[in-house]
Amino acid sequence: MSAGKYGSGPEAFPSTRWSLVAQAGLEDSQARREALQQLLERYVPALRAHLVQQKRLPAEKADDLVQEFVTGKILEKDLIARADQRLGKLRTFLLTALDRFVKNQLRDERAKKRAPTDGAILSFDDRYGGLPGGQQPSQIFDVAWAHGVIGEALDQMRQECEVSDRLEVWGVFECRVVKPILEGAEPVDYDQLVARFGFRSPTQASNILTTAKRMYARALRAAVGQYAESQQEIESELRELREILAQSGTGQRKGRKT
Numbered sequence: 001m002s003a004g005k006y007g008s009g010p011e012a013f014p015s016t017r018w019s020l021v022a023q024a025g026l027e028d029s030q031a032r033r034e035a036l037q038q039l040l041e042r043y044v045p046a047l048r049a050h051l052v053q054q055k056r057l058p059a060e061k062a063d064d065l066v067q068e069f070v071t072g073k074i075l076e077k078d079l080i081a082r083a084d085q086r087l088g089k090l091r092t093f094l095l096t097a098l099d100r101f102v103k104n105q106l107r108d109e110r111a112k113k114r115a116p117t118d119g120a121i122l123s124f125d126d127r128y129g130g131l132p133g134g135q136q137p138s139q140i141f142d143v144a145w146a147h148g149v150i151g152e153a154l155d156q157m158r159q160e161c162e163v164s165d166r167l168e169v170w171g172v173f174e175c176r177v178v179k180p181i182l183e184g185a186e187p188v189d190y191d192q193l194v195a196r197f198g199f200r201s202p203t204q205a206s207n208i209l210t211t212a213k214r215m216y217a218r219a220l221r222a223a224v225g226q227y228a229e230s231q232q233e234i235e236s237e238l239r240e241l242r243e244i245l246a247q248s249g250t251g252q253r254k255g256r257k258t
Contacts, residue, residue, distance in 0.1 A: 021083050021090060039080065040070060042152070043091065046144035047098050054140040055102075069101050091145050143248045146241050153220040154178065160215065168197040172205060173212035 021039070044066060051062035073079045083093050161170035175188035175196075190202035199205045224237045 021080055036074070036080065040074070042148055043094055043145070044070065045148060046091070046141050047094065049144035050095060050098070050141040051102065065102050065105060066098075068105065069098055073097060073101055091141070095141055139244075139248065142244045146244045146248075149223045149241060150220070152223040153216060156219040156222065157212075157216050160219070168199075169208055169212045169215065171197055172208045173216065176209055177213070177216075 021035075047069070048062050048066050051057045051065060052059055055062075057065070079094075079097060083090055157173070158170050161167055172193055175193060177187075179185040180187045188196075190205045193199065193205040194202055197205070197208075199208070221234060221238070224241060225234045
């Protein structure tokens with residue numbers, strides 16, 4: 001598996017929750033490989049963003065380290081099998097493991113070279129002395145994770161619209177919500193939506209948007225709930241997701257009337 005090829009898409013939307021983590025910890029099997037692929041598709045981009053943006057490592061170096069982490073720890077050493085839901089979030093577990101791995105790798109490289117390290121490596125090493133087990137994920141990692149969850153929810157919603165032959169629902173949602181929030185575009189006027197999708201009236205277009213928002217809310221809840229075992233945990237994850245996006249400034253255009 002190559003870290004560079006992981007990304008979001010309909011195939012990255014797993015149907016299970018912590019059972020997916022359990023599958024990833026099984027002995028070699030097709031189910032294990034598929035579970036690992038889904039987990040990596042979700043978390044590798046966030047791990048890379050953490051190293052590049054938070055730790056200021058060069059992109060190529062971050063790619064190499066993430067690839068080594070995936071190969072050496074996740075695939076060969078069955079790191080996922082040691083994840084325990086009772087001890088906290090999976091993303092916290094992976095981030096802490098990555099930081100420890102990278103710190104050790106960079107220290108070994110310095111020892112081999114027996115020469116002063118560059119500023120990026122010194123900065124990383126200086127900031128990570130103790131690495132307590134309960135360390136919280138960095139904000140950049142959290143934001144990348146949140147964007148990945150939203151991407152999965154959007155992919156799932158679009159796929160659901162395609163399968164059910166309701167592409168007009170996705171089209172209205174994309175024109176009124178997705179592009180304005182993600183791209184800064186102006187929401188398409190309801191009269192234009194009537195002409196584009198053949199609705200009877202702007203009211204019908206508005207009702208379609210309401211349906212689309214409900215569909216997206218279900219998809220988002222499903223994406224967030226993959227690693228929660230109760231409604232209370234899902235609600236907690238949704239609140240945290242909103243807080244992460246609010247603190248990062250994401251979705252500041254959400255105040256636009258849709």
